[in-house]
Amino acid sequence: MLELRQVAKIVEGQTHIAPTSLSLESGSLNVLLGPSLSGKTSLLRLMAGLDKPTSGTVWENGKDVTGLSVRKRNIAMVYQQFVNYPAMTVFENIASPLRLAKTPAAEIDRKVRSAAELLRLTPYLDRTPLTLSGGQQQRTALARALVKGAGLVLLDEPLANLDYKLREELREELPKIFAESGSILVYATTEPTEALLLGGNTATLHEGHVTQFGPTVDVFRRPNTLTTAQAFSDPPLNTIAAHKSGASFDLDGGLSLAAPKTLADGPYVLGVRPHHLSLSAQNKSAQPLTAKVAITEITGSESFVHFPFGGTDWVMLTPGVHEFEPGDKVSLYIDAARVMVFSPDGQALGA
């Protein structure tokens, strides 16, 4: 188990990581989700011990490891860039942590071959990394992290430099491969979709703050702040200012939605996920609205319809192909039961 207790990192007066407490269970998969410069890499480096926190402590299996050199801890790290030893064969690359640990030759051979098998590198063991494709190079780096048998495996956007389809495949394999090792896996990414596909737990980051941490799907469905909801939405979350009076929200776009009785009258911010808008009424709570289309994007199976609403840009994600021309007036429905309600300062309120 890895625990961060009030860990903070301040460099030259700038807060890279605000005081953060997290505890990651052995054998768990944890995603750090946030845009670039939100602090994902800083947090990974603090976990690894590559950086010393300005305040707070890092605990590993009940031992304080704050400030302990990264070399004295059993950690593996994989980066966005494919980092391998260019002059060594794939076999030697994978074997390198075992050689450093003075593992017997027979065991090295066995471990390297089984890791290579898992990551489908067996045919390339005698080649050098630079003669391989990007995907194979990154598999080599992953295999090296795997054989090390590290208690903590840190992956910093490991698939960002790979092709879309390759990413899809490796993303599916990765959790399975590391699941058996019992290591704590920490995976940093900028992409909400990637977090959802990986599952496990997710910590959302925003400007050096961990805004929420919990099972990935829970964080996605029940974000505790507007910031989290926005960070964890792809396509982007639709938001609008609303004013509650009596039993309804009055929206900036001149629409009203049923409001929960428990809320006090006053200003709120509403969040609507793009797939909770649709062209036909989803259920009884659906509210119609008219949108003037800005642009439509079609993927073949789904359509993204962009339209301005209440002074911001909204997008609807709807199944099927719907080609609207810019300027078309389209009737859509908001699934009022799934609207997220936030206070004006961005705190989620049970809707």
Next chain:
Amino acid sequence: MAAIKLDHIRHAYGPNPVSRDDYALKGVDHTFEDGSAYALLGPSGCGKTSLLNIISGLVRPSEGQLYFDAHDVTDLSTRERNIAQVFQFPVVYDTMTVAENLAFPLRNRRIAPAEIKTRVAEVLEMIGLTAMANKKARGLNADQKQKISLGRGLVRADVGAILFDEPLTVIDPHMKWVLRSQLKQLHRQFGHTMIYVTHDQTEALTFADKVMVMFDGEIVQIGDATQLFNEPAHTFVGYFIGSPGMNVLPVKVDGRRALIGQQAIALPSGVTIPAGKSIELGIRPEHLTLGRAGLPITVDRVEDVGRRRIVRARLEGLELAIAAPEDADIPADPHVAIDAGRIGVFADSWRLESRS
């Protein structure tokens, strides 16, 4: 602006290519229509960037001719072709301001200062950087820099085409949405011929009027998003487009039925099955319905991806991905129903057209 015609273009990076495998581009013959938006979509190494560089003149093709309208430009330099290109990593001139960056292509072409001024002001407006016109470019973030790269292409009134080489790679997901739809709006407003290279299907399908799927140095299929999704010409297109990709099931043919183990699926009418070829059925996860009717399956696991669920199942031992709604239940005795009209039949990986 111009139509761009590729006339039997082949390209090899090594000298004296002999076999087909020596070519990075194995023969491309296509005309890009004036004012349309195209995407070249494919995995790395498929030749899409080579093709783009041939169009822009950064690479001279080993064989074949390139025409802009009626002019043979095969031997013209990039500069003479009047092409704009936006690269994967934003290229800005660090020592210049944002406005000077935009003026640079015009100044190089000795346009009158008064005209430069109006063009630059227009483009600043288009890309939304008017407020930063006099800031040094080096201090900007990745998406602003990429807007400048794009702006340098838009600023030339006479530009023949704007080429994009994976321009959104270094942009954060949220900004990708913004830039992508802005790009599409710019295309609609100004009607430049645009060619966009990417490995990301969403970018390709949403941006382009016509997507060209490339594989191993060849164009496998050209079509709009709907065609590529519903009628992939090759199992590769079926796999590459869609997430997850199309389910491809090898079958035995028995009259008008396709056999998968103990199960039989009726073949679509109007498809003639050729003898002696390996036959596969292609079915999209979106065209499968999980429920109590249809063929019996076993469920391996269910992936909750937020707005929907992906059910990983097996039909007679073959892997099958099924798309299910956000709040779908998984029945205890799961079956899958196939949308019969959406089944594609493939012989040796190529789609069999149905005569109707």
Next chain:
Amino acid sequence: MKPWNNRAWFLVLPMLLLVAFSAVIPLMTVVNYSVQDTFGDNKFFWAGVEWFRKTLHSERFVSALIRNLIFSGIILAVEVPLGVLIALRMPKKGIGVPICLVLMSLPLLIPFNVVGTIWQVFGRNDIGLLGGTLKSLGFDYNYVSNPVHAWVTLIVMDVWHWTSLVVLLCYAGLASIPDAYYQAAQIDGASGWARFRYIQLPKLSRVLTIAVLLRFMDSFMIYTEPFVVTGGGPGNATTFLSIDLVKMATREFNLGGAAAMSLIYFLIILLVSWVFYTVMTRHED
């Protein structure tokens, strides 16, 4: 468990001692001499800033200093642009790259006094190839008697010896510019000059700062070559500060004056280098 200790500092102790003995202690000796006077027999008297005042007012010092500044100015004006130009012309790939790099490194591998000797012989108008050739072409070339010829010889020699350093630095700097920049420039229709001015030069600014500093410091301290080739002459035409300093200390045994002069010399180098550095890096964020 104590996660942190300071024992690692002992590892740098040998280096600190070495620096102390090789740099700090001799420097302190110089400082010591510069504020005292002696009449031999190992007796020293406190002289205060007298030596510094005298040195700064001596015509001999000022003219040597001017010679140094002119020499360094010419060296920078020739070697830096020439180095950049050669680096730009060098091949980017293929068999030419290693050949050029080896050729460029050759002059740098030759010891200073050998370079001096080579050119001393090379330039002689009786037996030297260069001197002989010039003479047969009708030039009355003689670096021993003509001050201008002596200067030209020293400058050409230094350019021959050290331009490679600038070339190699710039070549490394140019190699680090991504291809996309050149491609974008082509597409923007940039001329060769514009490409240099807006892509290559900005990306070279860091290595150029280093090249200018190295070449300034080195040329300002030039000693061996004029010592070997011209011996400071004809007359005092090539008597640079370093040469004058040695004369004063070893031949005239004026320890106080020499010590004061070397400290002033040192401070000038420090000051000018600082000015260069500040000016050349002022645009960086």
